[in-house]
């Protein structure tokens with residue numbers, strides 16, 4: 495193994511996670527790519543192996559045992575994780591609270607909040623033992639402002655915001671950096687998942703303005719990871735220029 499830092503990225507099979515994997519691969523990181531879609535993981539790993547060392551883990555973040563055993567199964571040279579990027583997550587549905595589906599609510603709380611906690615729990619022992627590491631949680635503008643029909647997705651991202659602050663306090667004694675990055679509208683597979691495969695509805699979300707793209711967030715992640723040891727970017731909100739708040743977007 496090279497002396498590169500080891501970064502574990504959840505949700506590396508698409509969108510922000512995939513863009514981050516591509517950027518870190520050419521910036522002195524060895525990568526542990528995670529996601530459920532094994533075919534995509536393998537394809538990306540093969541491509542990025544031309545730049546750096548890469549391994550993959552396929553697990554469902556909702557399943558605590560699976561998360562723990564997958565991370566435990568890493569070969570010795572991969573165990574000493576320096577950077578954890580908690581990115582896996584999605585919105586499921588955009589319905590008023592009175593008609594929202596319990597299945598969607600469970601998915602969002604289980605993936606966005608509990609999944610992030612499960613992965614963090616599995617990775618923290620190496621960081622606390624070493625008294626060093628960096629955790630980046632991907633929150634959202636939806637974790638800063640509530641919008642109509644965002645109810646449970648917003649709650650899940652408000653929870654990510656709170657958990658991030660709690661982590662920073664509790665891990666302070668261990669010298670572990672904790673960052674939250676809260677993007678506004680980023681064109682990824684996010685809306686396709688939120689609208690359950692409805693491509694037309696999904697495309698409409700990003701029509702009439704220039705949304706952020708995965709690489710814009712990857713850029714900030716790399717910036718955050720390359721600050722001097724005495725500097726931590728604690729909390730960062732990033733929006734497309736056309737977006738002023740969760741609901742105010744200037745469209746043509």
Ligand code: NDP
Nearest residue numbers: 505507508509510529530531555582583634680682683684
């Ligand atoms: P994508 O849908 O493109 O990517 C989501 C990623 O999460 C995929 O790689 C997916 O992998 C993984 N994932 C989803 N569910 C699970 C699960 N149950 N177990 C394991 N992995 C899972 O969306 P984005 O890239 O946009 O989203 C990434 C993060 O950014 C999310 O936390 C999202 O909430 C946040 N965000 C997105 C914004 C946007 O506008 N796009 C704005 C603000 C925040 P696989 O399906 O292979 O498991």
Ligand code: 8X3
Nearest residue numbers: 634635636677678679
């Ligand atoms: C994703 C951005 O505005 O759709 O977190 O909630 S938004």
